[in-house]
Amino acid sequence: MNLWLWLLLACAVSFLTKLAGYLVPARWMENPRMTRVAGTLTIGLLASLTAVNTFSSGQALVLDARLAALAAAAVALWLRAPFLVVVLAGAGAAAVARLLGAT
Structure with a gap:
């Protein structure tokens, strides 16, 4: 099968x-469970x-600047920072990690 058929x-x-x-009946969605x-x-x-x-x-596990970004964002979330600060902390950490040589 070609790609377009799978896409459709x-x-x-x-x-x-x-x-x-x-x-789905509405009463099912109102259930607390x-x-x-x-x-x-x-x-x-x-x-x-x-x-x-x-x-x-791809299909490989890697440790790169994205790990630093995730860690910085997690710390910002733990400190209850606003969402924009969390995003900026992650982006800044990734930039610094790449500047220091992480790919």
Whole structure:
């Protein structure tokens, strides 16, 4: 199969998944357990995306300036800094790490 067919198939699956969300009865979504599950899944997905984007390059594990950026952002979050400060701390740490030779 060529790439365009796979792309159209992925679009259709994405659309059907979103459409299925509208078909879920509202009373299911009002359940406190469902709210906890949805919140937990969101946090888990965000954490996994952060880990993959920080520690991977292609199919290899790497330790580079992104690790310094993540560490600086984590410290800023721990200190309850505003979001813009967290982003700037991460960007600054990555810039300094690259200046010092991290790739």
